[in-house]
Amino acid sequence: MSNSKRGAFIVIEGLDRSGKSTQASLLHERLQDSQDGTIPKVVLLKFPDRTTAIGKMIDAYLRSESELDDRAIHLLFSANRWELASMITAHLAEGTTVLADRYAFSGIAFSARKGLPYEWCRAPEVGLPAPDITLFLNISPKVAAARGGYGLERYEKEEVQKGVRQVFDKIGQAMREEGKGKWVEIDAGKSKEEVAEELWRAVQPLVSVVDGPISKLWETTLGGGS
Numbered sequence: 001m002s003n004s005k006r007g008a009f010i011v012i013e014g015l016d017r018s019g020k021s022t023q024a025s026l027l028h029e030r031l032q033d034s035q036d037g038t039i040p041k042v043v044l045l046k047f048p049d050r051t052t053a054i055g056k057m058i059d060a061y062l063r064s065e066s067e068l069d070d071r072a073i074h075l076l077f078s079a080n081r082w083e084l085a086s087m088i089t090a091h092l093a094e095g096t097t098v099l100a101d102r103y104a105f106s107g108i109a110f111s112a113r114k115g116l117p118y119e120w121c122r123a124p125e126v127g128l129p130a131p132d133i134t135l136f137l138n139i140s141p142k143v144a145a146a147r148g149g150y151g152l153e154r155y156e157k158e159e160v161q162k163g164v165r166q167v168f169d170k171i172g173q174a175m176r177e178e179g180k181g182k183w184v185e186i187d188a189g190k191s192k193e194e195v196a197e198e199l200w201r202a203v204q205p206l207v208s209v210v211d212g213p214i215s216k217l218w219e220t221t222l223g224g225g226s
């Protein structure tokens, strides 16, 4: 595999109901349709992955069928990413593009909003495969709340989403300052088609040229990686 380019790691983030799943699915289709030899194979992941044993515990928590300590659920969300980390790295190394609907940034934003220390929230995410680009779907909590299906899960409350939004802003600013991996804000209040077009404009130039080693999230900022 040393002569072939690695795959790109693309993450879509945002508040609940900002349109992540809609856009992840549209982008996945578009990337698949454009496999003309310049754009590699692509797989779509969603976090939390509710199908694993850990994911099932998270699902029960989100649907308020179980209660867990804030720190315990934070670590479960992170473990849910770690259980797929080696698979993500393997896909990227073999030239497959990986598209993830939510990732470590959601983990930090939702837990730090509860009052857990930011650095404590970030620590278990250090060393995960780092995205080449993160597309943050920017929407006001009010507009998101008016969308279909809102309110069925634990965090789907406007006040909660406002707090989450503030932490996302802090993460985005830190990512831009660190300059490792692009953080791109997309206006998610537009129509599905317009949002999809903006995402494509951000992603298309990157997917066929990404190269170099797969980075690890924040590996040098907390005293080195594994």
Ligand code: T5A
Pocket (backbone or CB within 6 Å): 014, 015, 016, 017, 018, 019, 020, 021, 022, 023, 047, 048, 062, 077, 078, 101, 102, 103, 104, 106, 107, 108, 110, 111, 147, 148, 149, 153, 155, 156, 188, 189, 190, 191, 192, 193, 195
């Ligand atoms: N969480 C997650 C943590 O606390 N820690 C973590 O580490 C992680 C990974 C579940 C919860 O878990 C928390 C965050 C969440 O509270 P989830 O399963 O991703 O995470 O749940 P949601 O974000 O709620 O995912 P949804 O699928 O419900 O929302 P999406 O994906 O943002 O939105 P989508 O695409 O399903 O669209 C929602 C509705 O809006 C419409 C769609 O048709 C749909 O009805 N829509 C639009 N309407 C108008 N204009 C547009 N542009 C639209 N785009 C979509």
